[in-house]
Amino acid sequence: MTPAARLQAAIDLLDAIIAAARDGGPAADTLIARYFRERRYAGSKDRRAVRDHVYAAIRRAGDRPDDGRAALVGLARERPDLAVLFDGSPHAPAPIDPAEPGAPAGAVPGWIAPLLAAPVEQDALLGRAPIDLRVNRLKATPADVAPLFPQAQPVPGLPDALRLPEGTAVEQGEAWALGLVEVQDAGSQVLGAACGARPGMTVIDLCAGAGGKTLALAAAMGGKGRLIAADTNRARLARLSPRAQRAGAISIETLLLDEGHEAQGLEPLIGQADVVLIDAPCSGTGTWRRNPEARWRLTAARLDRLVATQARILDFAAPLLAPGGRLVYAVCALTDREGRDQVDGFLTRHPGWRAVQGAVGVGRAHGRGWLLTPGHDGTDGFFFATLVHG
Template sequence: MTPGARIAAAIEVMADIEARRRPAPDALRDWGLSHRFAGSKDRAAIASLVYDCLRRRLSASFAMGEEGARATVIGMLALERGMNSEQIAALFSGAGYAPPPLSAQELDSLANGWERLGKAPMHVRGDFPEWIGPSLLRGFGDEAAVLAEMHALASRAPVDLRVNTLKAEPAKVLEALSWMGATLAPHAPAAIRLPPPPDGRGQSLQGEEGFVRGWFEVQDEGSQMAALYSGARPDQTVIDLCAGAGGKTLALAAMMQNQGRLLATDVDGRRLSAIYDRLDRSGATCVEVRSPRGRWQPGGPEPLEDVAGQADLVLVDAPCTGTGTWRRNPDAKWRLRPGGLAERVKDQQVVLARAAGLTRPGGRIVYITCSLLPEENDEAVARFLQSHPEFTPAPLAETSFGRPGHERSGGALQLTPARTGTDGFYVAALARA
């Protein structure tokens, strides 16, 4: 496909997303099925265009002075890709399968729309849903800080790896992946970073010898830092209460040096399906997977009943809106609704109450979200402490990289793309008397 044809395809996919309010992966998959002539490089390039449009959806259309898929794509090419009007006009030639030529109005917007954008409301300049603006202001204090974080959250994310110290050292993995431009990440000692490629296509790692041998796992550095702040130690009884596919479970096993007892569970046993192969590959032998019968519900059978009140540490990687992962999932920001936030807040109180019943006297809960919203972070912790007076805020574990984030009440910490170069993670420790 020609570059112009790829642009036309991106417009088509964006129009489908907007008209049917559907997830971007679904729209891209359906487009590929109905256009089988498009090769893998074409599909990857079109997906990159679509996701860049979703990163700058509001600001691009505002600068162009109109809504719609075509305006969004044109504005994105200028804002995100840094193209000038001549370069964009070359893609919109109308020749072959390229989109029709730019109109006089579109050319005028490319010349003058950026001045208009500078006077736009905060949510337009920051490319986020307007209704979460008050929450972000509570979380970051002022408009300049919010915009700095939202602009960082609209950028492309690098690929971060966690070196599995049960099997390898960072130097070994760095050497194996040097051809990809691998470097040490700035904070976590076992984190390696691969730069985002210019075309937005992710690196393929599953065929690498190091991956097959279990030397490393893909995991954002912020997620690695959150696990390290838990302070899990060898010979402890540790529970990963929202283990999912097992990313933090594997990190905890390495921290515990395969000594002690690490139990991994989730409210939905289906989410645990990927953990078994990852455990085998990693060599983590201290992990017990406890799958619930169906979906766990409050008052139902507790797969961890035999260790109730015995855990030294309960890690709660809580269900949340995922606002801190918008670099990787820009589509998710436009599907977030107030009702969805309210549901996640309820889920967080349920899982924290469950964690309280599993923690021994003198033990700790470490509460983690991949969110930037105070409703899910400081305010969620405050609600829990009010209903569970036997718990108090506790300091996070000391680490070699300190606390390079936004300090929060009670010793909690907020990691963000702008401050730490990671996804947005909130981490708080709570000690039982």
């Protein structure tokens, strides 16, 4: 492929990604992989260059562009090396008309910017995320693992965390295969630590998904006690079992809940839990470094639905706690509606509950919870709060 043909390929891909973002279609990575499976003639350098063009355009445009050409015209107006490739040659994009509109630059969609928590450094949401590891204490110690990753750096405040350069292929290595480490953002590790899980406790991971935080809780509990991973999505929950086997966390229970009727499925656990973790469904605004195209998928209506779901989960989770237990509510989101305001609403609806704040080594106090941001903490963005009764 010529450099100009690579640019046209990026425009074609961006057209597909923009349409998928609008209509709820596949993620960008899926569309890119599919595109090149159908074009075996493209070499590794071609694929890398096209992918770089696509993600440069995605990261630059906060609001969803009208089409792929507008996305790359906007980028080309800042990049003379790209502008010259709009030359109209075979397989190349047509020349740029001086009056042609290009997608404007922006860190976040205009409609959501006023909703973000005040301390969020919006430009940091466009950066590239590093690879964070959590040492699995069921099988190893940080001292055992550190020599296997000579490029790794410690993460202040998190003794089991190691940070690697973006793009490191951890899952092809022996340490991962043996279950010595898990790939887990440092922010997620903070949430696990905030739970205060210990051996002998009964702990419920209420929105467990594929179980990343469940495995961190298992390690904190040393395999002793009762740990229940619950979710309404069968496919996501099914991914936990092989991960748990690899990590040596063989005593985890799984509980598939019926969406909309979760309270009934949880009735046997009422009053039983020492810790309930709610890593609630959310806008994912804190993960835009990893999924920049997600900015183009989020809508005000979807945010409304997520906020309602979060409140409902908090309400049916509260009865699960034993006296003295702690409810840890978390979202990988940076809007106050999903974080600070959600906790305030819960405390209004549930007299006798209160939020407690302990130092976590990173982040900032925010409302009655804690806020982690990429710009301030170098982690994915999270809000979390610890709630207790009495």
